[in-house]
Amino acid sequence: xxxxxxxxxxxxxxxxxxxxxxxxxxxxxxxxxxxxxxxxxxxxxxxxxxxxxxxxxxxxxxxxxxxxxxxxxxxxxxxxxxxxxxxxxxxxxxxxxxxxxxxxxxxxxxxxxxxxxxxxxxxxxxxxxxxxxxxxxxxxxxxxxxxxxxxxxxxxxxxxxxxxxxxxxxxxx
Amino acid sequence: xxxxxxxxxxxxxxxxxxxxxxxxxxxxxxxxxxxxxxxxxxxxxxxxxxxxxxxxxxxxxxxxxxxxxxxxxxxxxxxxxxxxxxxxxxxxxxxxxxxxxxxxxxxxxxxxxxxxxxxxxxxxxxxxxxxxxxxxxxxxxxxxxxxxxxxxxxxxxxxxxxxxxxxxxxxxxxxxxxxxxxxxxxxxxxxxxxxxxxxxxxxxxxxxxxxxxxxxxxxxxxxxxxxxxxxxxxxxxxxxxxxxxxxxxxxxxxxxxxxxxxxxxxxxxxxxxxxxxxxxxxxxxxxxxxxxxxxxxxxxxxxxxxxxxxxxxxxxxxxxxxxxxxxxxxxxxxxxxx
Numbered sequence: 028x029x030x031x032x033x034x035x036x037x038x039x040x041x042x043x044x045x046x047x048x049x050x051x052x053x054x055x056x057x058x059x060x061x062x063x064x065x066x067x068x069x070x071x072x073x074x075x076x077x078x079x080x081x082x083x084x085x086x087x088x089x090x091x092x093x094x095x096x097x098x099x100x101x102x103x104x105x106x107x108x109x110x111x112x113x114x115x116x117x118x119x120x121x122x123x124x125x126x127x128x129x130x131x132x133x134x135x136x137x138x139x140x141x142x143x144x145x146x147x148x149x150x151x152x153x154x155x156x157x158x159x160x161x162x163x164x165x166x167x168x169x170x171x172x173x174x175x176x177x178x179x180x181x182x183x184x185x186x187x188x189x190x191x192x193x194x195x196x197x198x199x200x
Numbered sequence: 201x202x203x204x205x206x207x208x209x210x211x212x213x214x215x216x217x218x219x220x221x222x223x224x225x226x227x228x229x230x231x232x233x234x235x236x237x238x239x240x241x242x243x244x245x246x247x248x249x250x251x252x253x254x255x256x257x258x259x260x261x262x263x264x265x266x267x268x269x270x271x272x273x274x275x276x277x278x279x280x281x282x283x284x285x286x287x288x289x290x291x292x293x294x295x296x297x298x299x300x301x302x303x304x305x306x307x308x309x310x311x312x313x314x315x316x317x318x319x320x321x322x323x324x325x326x327x328x329x330x331x332x333x334x335x336x337x338x339x340x341x342x343x344x345x346x347x348x349x350x351x352x353x354x355x356x357x358x359x360x361x362x363x364x365x366x367x368x369x370x371x372x373x374x375x376x377x378x379x380x381x382x383x384x385x386x387x388x389x390x391x392x393x394x395x396x397x398x399x400x401x402x403x404x405x406x407x408x409x410x411x412x413x414x415x416x417x418x419x420x421x422x423x424x425x426x427x428x429x430x431x432x433x434x435x436x437x438x439x440x441x442x443x444x445x446x447x448x449x450x451x452x453x454x455x456x457x458x459x460x461x462x463x464x465x466x467x468x469x470x471x472x473x474x475x476x477x478x479x480x481x482x483x484x485x486x487x488x489x490x491x492x493x494x495x496x497x498x499x500x501x502x503x504x505x506x507x508x509x510x511x512x513x514x515x516x517x518x519x520x521x522x523x524x525x526x527x528x529x530x531x532x533x534x535x536x537x538x
Contacts, residue, residue, distance in 0.1 A: 043203055044203060044204065044206070064204060064248065065201045065203065065204065065238075067235070088232060088236055091302060094302055100305045101302050101305060102302050102306050103232070103306065106235045106236060106303075106306065107231065108228075108231060154301070154302065161301070168533045169533045171436075172436055172533040175300055175435075175437040176299075176300020176437055177300075
């Protein structure tokens with residue numbers, strides 16, 4: 028049943044498609060970037076706009092480290108083409124603090140020790156911001172389930188949960 | 201990723217004319233699977249046609265008492281829509297069992313149907329795979345095949361379809377509406393995906409120059425007796441080893457209608473009409489459920505690493521039917537199986 032492994036052949040070389048100009052409203056600031064169609068939103072943020080807070084983990088939609096908010100919804104920037112988000116409102120970890128004050132989730136992650144190496148943290152916090160905005164998680168189990176798209180290799184899940192619960196309870200009182 | 205160019209389509213007619221003109225083009229909506237496959241060099245379109253601007257993002261009532269879901273409705277919007285949670289909770293539950301909130305926010309209804317197998321050998325371009333490269337062989341049959349098929353597979357392919365949503369759509373007898381150069385047509389969801397046979401490179405009966413416009417749910421809702429039970433290697437954010445969509449109508453202590461679709465076991469959501477018929481007219485008890493599970497799994501054959509799935513599927517089918525009969529559907533957040 029098995030044949031010889033074969034390398035995938037590429038089609039013949041052709042001239043590169045034109046670069047496209049894309050307007051992104053990133054953290055409240057209008058930015059214009061010129062990029063090829065295959066540039067992901069993640070690479071546009073990190074390589075074109077020097078916003079390196081958003082992390083490249085797996086680059087395949089399996090870890091959640093690249094989570095950002097587009098028009099208020101949490102998505103994976105590694106599987107999003109920047110050209111498809113012309114005109115969209117993007118919020119990254121750099122945009123959560125307001126007027127020099129950390130976002131309540133950032134404060135809570137520090138207070139509850141919600142990270143160890145910190146690599147997944149920007150994605151965890153952006154995802155948690157999306158979770159709270161959605162308003163569907165009420166119980167600890169529901170928070171765990173609806174945060175399952177963000178993997179923490181250090182295993183800080185109990186403290187991440189505690190930080191999110193603290194912010195949700197604060198928001199309710 | 202290989203180089204490709206990017207265009208937008210304005211409406212369904214424009215999308216169809218663009219896909220007809222450019223043979224190596226692909227439509228893109230959520231992109232959650234396509235972009236990943238392009239990064240792996242498994243998919244190599246030379247043009248992407250962005251269809252996210254098409255007016256296919258609403259849910260409408262149908263004249264026959266069902267719902268018609270636009271192909272671009274995001275998976276999360278569909279799962280949480282009140283018409284779905286109240287009338288078709290089986291569909292809502294199945295969608296929420298799949299992927300993660302971020303991916304469900306991105307993925308479209310139509311795209312969910314068109315996602316490709318996660319078979320390791322399909323993804324790894326250094327290995328043979330008849331689905332990726334017809335005629336190269338099947339790496340999975342004698343390789344690591346824990347996640348592969350036990351039903352309906354062929355000598356050329358033992359991949360499974362990865363969707364949870366499609367398992368519920370199959371159980372609900374949903375209909376896929378498509379548009380093409382020769383006009384519109386409707387395909388039963390049970391006929392939409394194919395068994396691999398000797399053409400595993402063809403996943404579905406959608407033609408290359410057709411586009412999914414909507415999914416229609418019939419009026420039969422199964423909102424009282426249903427369960428979507430998904431068994432996987434970790435509690436969330438993992439593909440199914442086995443999943444079961446069970447739906448029953450029970451009148452005067454007898455099952456009058458039964459539907460069972462099984463995911464994670466075949467190249468398409470697996471339905472067994474003879475098993476469903478065996479349930480009808482009987483009281484909803486364990487004996488009947490075990491008999492139905494035996495019928496569904498008759499002829500199941502596993503491989504070195506996935507033979508356990510036959511017994512796992514048998515137990516999952518019985519459990520999902522018990523949950524459905526009792527009106528205690530599996531929760532997708534509290535993972536205790538009752």
